[in-house]
Amino acid sequence: MKTRPSPLLPRSLVLSALLTLPLPVLADQAFTDCLDRLRTEAVQHGVAQSTFDAHAAGLEPDMAVLxxxxxxxxxxxxxxxxxxxxxxxxxxxxxxxxxxxWGEVLQRVEAVYGVDPATVVAVWGVESNFGRNFGSRPLLTSLSTLSCFGRRQSFFKGEFFTTLKIIQEGHVAPERLTGSWAGAFGHTQFMPSTFMRLAVDFDRDGRRDLVDSVPDALASTANFLRRAGWRTEERWGFEVALPAGFDAGLAGRRSKRPARDWVKYGLTRIDGSPLPEDTPVSGLLLPAGKEGPAFLVGRNFDALYGYNAAESYALAIAHLSDRLRGGGAFAAPWPTDDAGLSRAERRELQRLLLDRGHDIGEVDGMIGSRTREALKLELEALGLKSDGRAGQAALRALREAGPGPR
Structure with a gap:
C-alpha cells in the first residue's frame, strides 16, 4: 500500500505557527533570505562574489536604523x-x-575648485565636528538592513553595493567604514555613491580616502560644491529686512528674482541700507516665517542645499562660513521666547540632570531620548509643563532648582 502524501496544512495554522515565532527570528530569516538575493544582484553591479562573501555574508540586521x-x-x-x-x-x-x-591645503583646494576655505571648513564642521564624530554604525550593516526593510530599499541597495565596491577597490578599509545610520561616512560625510562620483585623491597616495586623509576630504567637498553649481566670488546670500505688510507669498528659495525686483518690494539690508549692487538673482528664504530672520539667497546657497537637501542645513553651513570670516550673529531674533541651546549649554543641562539622579548616559551635548525623558520628568516635578525639549527656559529652571537629587 502506497503512503499517501500528507495534505497541506491549512493556511490559518501556518500563519498561527509563524505568529508564535519571536519577531527577531522572523526578521533574521527575512534578512538572510534578502542577503541571498543581494549576493546575486551584487555581481550585476560590479561586486565580485568573493568580495560579497568576505564582507557581507555574515552580516546581521540593525533594525534600529529603520x-x-x-x-x-x-x-x-x-x-x-x-x-x-x-x-x-x-x-x-x-x-x-x-x-x-589646514590653510595651505585649503588655498590649493580653492585654486583648483574655486570654493573658498571658510565654506569648505564650515561643511567639515557641521558634518563631523572637524573629524571628531564620523558616526559609529558600520556602513555595511546599516545599508544591508535598509536594503532589506523599510522604504527606499532600492536606493539603499545601490549604496550597499557601492560600499562593497569602495572596499573592493581598496580606497577605505572595511573596518574604517563607519558612519551615519544612512551610510554617510568620513570627515565630510559622503554617501557611498557620492564618493564614487566626486571624491578625489588630493594627497596623491593612490587612494580616495575621506576617512584618514583630510586633504582628500576637503578637496572632495569643494569638488562636490563646484559640480553642484558653486560660483566663485559670489556670496551665498545675506540677511535682509522686510517692509511692513510684506507678502510672504513672494518667498521661496526657488522663486528667484533680480535685485531690482526685491528693491521694488521694499527689501533692504538688515541695517536698512540698500541692497548691494552686485546682488545676484536671488530667492527669499523665510525659515521661520516672516516674523523671523529673512535672507536673500543665490545659487551658492542652492549648492549648499544640494549637499543635504534641507534649507536649515544649508543655512547652518552658510551662517557658520560667515562667522568663520568674522561676521556676526543674525540680527533679527527668532520668533520664540525660548531660544535654543549651544552645545556647552546642552552639556550643562545634562550635568544638572545627572546631579539630580537621572541616568542619561554620557554628557555629550547630544539631546537624545534619555535626556528628553529625564528633562520632562524633572520639569514636571518642578511644577512646569514640558515636552522634553531642551531650551533656555528648561536650562534656567534647572539652574534655579540647584544641584543634587530631588
Missing amino acids: GFLDAQPEFVTPIWDYIAALVDDERIADGRAMLEQ
Missing part, C-alpha cells in the same frame, strides 16, 4: 534649536583653528 528614516533633525528640530547647536562659539573657534592648521 526608526531614523522619518526622524532627520533637519526636518523635525525647530530652526532656532538647530542653528544654536551647529553654529556656536565652540564650532566657530574650532573652525578658525582648522582654517589656520
